[in-house]
Amino acid sequence: MHPILSREVLAPDVVRLWVEAPTIARKRRPGQFVIVRISDAGERIPLTIADADPDIGAIALVVQGVGKTTRMLNAMEAGEALLDVVGPLGRPTRIEPKQRVCCIGGGIGAAVVYPLARGFKAADGHVTAIVGARTRALVILEHEIRHVSDRCVVSTDDGTYGRPGLVTDALRALIDAGAAFDEVVAVGPLPMMRAVCEVTRPIGLRTTVSLNPIMVDGTGMCGGCRVTVNGEPKFVCVDGPEFDGHRVDFAELAARLTAFREQEIEAAARYQPAAATAR
Amino acid sequence: MAKKIGKKTRTPMPCEDAATRRRTFGEVALGYPVDLAVEEAVRCIECKNQPCIDGCPVEVDIPRFVQQVAVRDFEGAFRTLSEKNVLPAICGRVCPQEEQCEAKCTLGVRFEPVAIGRLERFVADWAASTGLTNTSNGHPPTGRKVAVVGSGPSGLTVAADLARLGHEVTVFEALHKPGGVLMYGIPEFRLPKAIVEREIGALEALGVEIKVNHVIGRTFTIDELFVELGFDAVFIGTGAGLPHFPNIPGINLIGVYSANEYLTRSNLMKAYRFPEVDTPVVRGRRVAVIGGGNTAMDAVRTALRLGAERAYLVYRRSRSEMPARKEEIEHAEEEGVGIVLLTAPVEIIGDERRRVKQMRCIRMELGEPDASGRRRPLPKPGSEFLLDVDTVVFAVGQGANPLIRSTTPDLHTNQWGYIVADPETGATEKRGVFAGGDIVTGGATVISAMGAGRRAARAIDQYLSSPLPDGY
Ligand SMILES: Cc1cc2nc3c(=O)[nH]c(=O)nc-3n(C[C@H](O)[C@H](O)[C@H](O)COP(=O)(O)OP(=O)(O)OC[C@H]3O[C@@H](n4cnc5c(N)ncnc54)[C@H](O)[C@@H]3O)c2cc1C
Ligand SMILES: Cc1cc2nc3c(=O)[nH]c(=O)nc-3n(C[C@H](O)[C@H](O)[C@H](O)COP(=O)(O)OP(=O)(O)OC[C@H]3O[C@@H](n4cnc5c(N)ncnc54)[C@H](O)[C@@H]3O)c2cc1C
Ligand code: SF4
Ligand code: SF4
Ligand code: FES
Numbered sequence: 001m002h003p004i005l006s007r008e009v010l011a012p013d014v015v016r017l018w019v020e021a022p023t024i025a026r027k028r029r030p031g032q033f034v035i036v037r038i039s040d041a042g043e044r045i046p047l048t049i050a051d052a053d054p055d056i057g058a059i060a061l062v063v064q065g066v067g068k069t070t071r072m073l074n075a076m077e078a079g080e081a082l083l084d085v086v087g088p089l090g091r092p093t094r095i096e097p098k099q100r101v102c103c104i105g106g107g108i109g110a111a112v113v114y115p116l117a118r119g120f121k122a123a124d125g126h127v128t129a130i131v132g133a134r135t136r137a138l139v140i141l142e143h144e145i146r147h148v149s150d151r152c153v154v155s156t157d158d159g160t161y162g163r164p165g166l167v168t169d170a171l172r173a174l175i176d177a178g179a180a181f182d183e184v185v186a187v188g189p190l191p192m193m194r195a196v197c198e199v200t201r202p203i204g205l206r207t208t209v210s211l212n213p214i215m216v217d218g219t220g221m222c223g224g225c226r227v228t229v230n231g232e233p234k235f236v237c238v239d240g241p242e243f244d245g246h247r248v249d250f251a252e253l254a255a256r257l258t259a260f261r262e263q264e265i266e267a268a269a270r271y272q273p274a275a276a277t278a279r
Numbered sequence: 280m281a282k283k284i285g286k287k288t289r290t291p292m293p294c295e296d297a298a299t300r301r302r303t304f305g306e307v308a309l310g311y312p313v314d315l316a317v318e319e320a321v322r323c324i325e326c327k328n329q330p331c332i333d334g335c336p337v338e339v340d341i342p343r344f345v346q347q348v349a350v351r352d353f354e355g356a357f358r359t360l361s362e363k364n365v366l367p368a369i370c371g372r373v374c375p376q377e378e379q380c381e382a383k384c385t386l387g388v389r390f391e392p393v394a395i396g397r398l399e400r401f402v403a404d405w406a407a408s409t410g411l412t413n414t415s416n417g418h419p420p421t422g423r424k425v426a427v428v429g430s431g432p433s434g435l436t437v438a439a440d441l442a443r444l445g446h447e448v449t450v451f452e453a454l455h456k457p458g459g460v461l462m463y464g465i466p467e468f469r470l471p472k473a474i475v476e477r478e479i480g481a482l483e484a485l486g487v488e489i490k491v492n493h494v495i496g497r498t499f500t501i502d503e504l505f506v507e508l509g510f511d512a513v514f515i516g517t518g519a520g521l522p523h524f525p526n527i528p529g530i531n532l533i534g535v536y537s538a539n540e541y542l543t544r545s546n547l548m549k550a551y552r553f554p555e556v557d558t559p560v561v562r563g564r565r566v567a568v569i570g571g572g573n574t575a576m577d578a579v580r581t582a583l584r585l586g587a588e589r590a591y592l593v594y595r596r597s598r599s600e601m602p603a604r605k606e607e608i609e610h611a612e613e614e615g616v617g618i619v620l621l622t623a624p625v626e627i628i629g630d631e632r633r634r635v636k637q638m639r640c641i642r643m644e645l646g647e648p649d650a651s652g653r654r655r656p657l658p659k660p661g662s663e664f665l666l667d668v669d670t671v672v673f674a675v676g677q678g679a680n681p682l683i684r685s686t687t688p689d690l691h692t693n694q695w696g697y698i699v700a701d702p703e704t705g706a707t708e709k710r711g712v713f714a715g716g717d718i719v720t721g722g723a724t725v726i727s728a729m730g731a732g733r734r735a736a737r738a739i740d741q742y743l744s745s746p747l748p749d750g751y
Contacts, residue, residue: 023498023499024498027497027498027499037455041549041555041556041557042556042557043548043556043557043558044455044548044558068557069557083455084455084491084492085492086453086455086492086493086494086498087494087497087498088497088498089494089497216540216543216544216548216558217453217454217543218494219453219454219494219520219680219682220520220521220680220681220682221453221463221520221521221522221539221543221680222522222537222539222540222543223522223524223536223537223539223540224536224537224540226524226531227531228531233524233530233531238680238681238682252531252633255533255632255633256531256533256633258533258632259533259534259561260559260561263553263554263559264559266554267553267554267557267559270554
């Protein structure tokens with residue numbers, strides 16, 4: 001069992017949980033994730049390790065409620081516990097020293113970008129961060145990310161906070177103003193990552209994306225997380241989650257994410273009444 | 280002195296009838312009741328050479344336990360069995376007995392061999408029903424620590440044998456439940472998970488500690504097991520869990536699964552009980568499973584139980600080359616599986632939402648034998664046809680998972696990624712590291728993995744009791 005040590009709301013439907021997992025807290029590197037299961041009837045779902053504190057033996061998970069399992073997680077309080085937490089999974093981010101990187105986090109993607117930005121910074125890199133969200137209330141981890149970056153741009157689609165527009169607009173503006181990057185790292189909803197890749201492709205700017213296919217085991221055993229990269233099949237849980245965005249078949253991945261749409265809606269609908277009584 | 284030959288044919292085992300069972304996950308074969316078990320055991324003629332024992336990779340003393348059943352000493356029979364086999368209720372159900380112990384039975388030369396597997400199952404189930412369990416032989420603790428990676432049949436056997444010798448054993452398992460293929464692969468209707476849990480529980484009673492949710496190569500590397508956690512030896516039994524997909528268009532459409540994913544969702548995650556549990560599996564109406572082995576049989580029979588109107592098994596050679604157990608093929612056909620022989624998929628076709636709609640197939644004919652000795656299937660030009668399906672499951676073999684290989688540079692692997700280990704001892708080229716089961720041989724059987732575990736346990740015990748070389 002993995003007790004939840006603390007819970008804080010970062011935005012509507014987005015919480016940060018600190019969860020006891022001493023070994024993982026010690027071993028994890030930026031870019032890695034865990035798979036968790038809440039209860040015996042529960043699904044295994046992948047979540048990025050957003051932060052870790054080896055001294056207290058805990059990892060931070062930032063969870064956005066999108067379906068049954070993530071909503072159940074979001075509703076859990078400090079003192080409750082997760083049944084299973086396995087990891088750290090996936091390959092750590094390749095962090096070369098002294099990189100000039102632009103780390104782009106869209107929505108919940110900011111939670112993934114934060115440890116990366118910190119990693120690049122720790123390796124003497126020059127870090128530009130772009131934190132984007134649909135609207136002001138959904139901007140998360142701005143303070144933390146600002147703290148580990150040399151330059152930080154916040155943007156909202158509706159212009160309620162920071163720079164108005166999409167993260168790609170912010171990126172384009174930076175590039176037009178002469179910012180030089182060795183690499184762009186983009187994490188967020190698929191359409192966002194795809195759009196970033198279309199900005200960087202024409203100028204040949206290396207772009208790394210973190211993919212989020214449906215997973216089961218996370219050890220390379222089931223093949224459910226396969227994506228096509230550069231025309232070849234890759235298993236995201238062991239070969240990724242990060243890939244060269246210019247070579248990812250995003251359309252295929254987007255379709256595969258809808259594989260269980262009907263069942264997800266059914267599960268979420270059945271969850272609602274229970275959640276209402278629990279509150 | 281061998282006794283006289285009695286009944287020439289074996290006692291049939293009761294089965295759930297095909298019409299009832301094809302839609303439920305309840306166990307198909309029901310096992311012998313006491314009287315039928317005794318009736319079958321009496322058939323053993325106690326022949327002098329006892330060739331049956333050579334047919335069993337873990338060397339169960341078959342004549343002895345069968346005799347004990349014949350005289351209704353079931354407790355004795357259980358003790359005899361469990362001396363050599365830590366998972367008897369499992370082996371009695373899934374061992375390919377017809378190719379192992381029973382293939383060697385003297386009675387089988389002219390008549391039907393003794394139904395050794397069924398008797399083994401009977402004894403194990405009888406013991407469980409009376410609460411009898413395996414006990415340690417009380418070896419004093421040696422103070423030596425062994426890590427076992429993977430909790431499939433090979434790992435469980437190593438663990439049990441070493442624990443009985445007084446070593447402190449910890450099993451690390453990547454998934455949230457131990458058992459390997461027994462838990463995530465072989466379906467409930469052939470091997471109830473309660474039985475797997477029961478036999479693993481008996482191992483824990485021997486003092487074996489099982490740590491689930493530990494992926495070696497990630498949570499700890501092999502080297503860290505020695506250096507950080509202080510283990511004296513490591514056994515790797517991680518199985519052949521990497522699914523293969525053929526190189527044809529359409530394999531990433533929605534509705535295309537590896538057998539591993541399909542079966543894991545259904546067995547380990549119990550998706551057949553969705554929405555009572557949270558993990559979904561697509562309930563295909565028309566399902567094609569590609570392959571001809573046990574895995575393919577399990578997948579296609581699972582499809583029926585998940586409600587498929589049509590379930591096809593598509594295999595590229597002819598029936599006589601099918602690697603699945605004969606009994607399983609028969610069961611599948613009785614349940615209504617359509618077996619499409621000498622046929623291979625060439626393309627999977629999707630609709631505008633990228634969901635599987637059809638599979639283009641081609642007829643094959645058999646040419647000259649290939650390296651495996653089986654006749655090579657060759658496509659017949661112009662014989663392509665379309666099969667209407669919404670789900671395709673590939674059960675076309677497995678490879679070696681790269682996680683441990685890629686994080687343990689000094690571990691030798693062959694061209695397919697399998698670990699190179701001495702077949703007699705399981706010793707690898709890396710000091711203190713042993714390996715066995717499917718990760719060494721490629722996909723094989725439960726009992727061969729257990730045999731490898733047994734031999735490795737012996738070698739590890741020897742390794743641990745020999746004095747350390749200088750400077751170590
Ligand atoms: C490597 C990786 C890291 C991730 N990190 C985070 C994170 O830090 N925070 C966060 O909130 N989310 C993260 N996700 C996504 C998260 O796993 C899914 O939102 C979650 O599984 C949805 O489960 P559900 O039952 O709540 O929703 P469902 O109702 O099951 O699904 C809602 C949507 O989530 C997607 N989804 C469903 N099941 C899975 C699955 N097993 N794996 C991935 N996606 C799935 C589907 O596309 C679906 O449309 C990550 C995913 C991956 C692969
Ligand atoms: C569907 C199916 C049906 C079958 N039917 C039969 C049958 O009827 N009869 C028969 O004799 N054989 C059958 N087999 C074959 C048989 O199950 C295998 O040969 C046998 O299980 C191999 O045992 P093993 O110990 O080598 O590994 P496995 O049973 O594969 O177990 C390996 C375990 O190691 C774990 N693991 C892997 N990597 C790591 C890691 N890095 N860290 C920690 N843990 C790890 C896995 O999660 C798994 O639990 C079947 C196989 C399948 C897939
Ligand atoms: S373990 Fe398998 S091979 Fe050995 S006696 Fe039992 S059924 Fe036969
Ligand atoms: S070979 Fe057959 S008949 Fe002979 S001892 Fe073994 S089971 Fe009995
Ligand atoms: S999640 Fe199963 S192989 Fe990646």
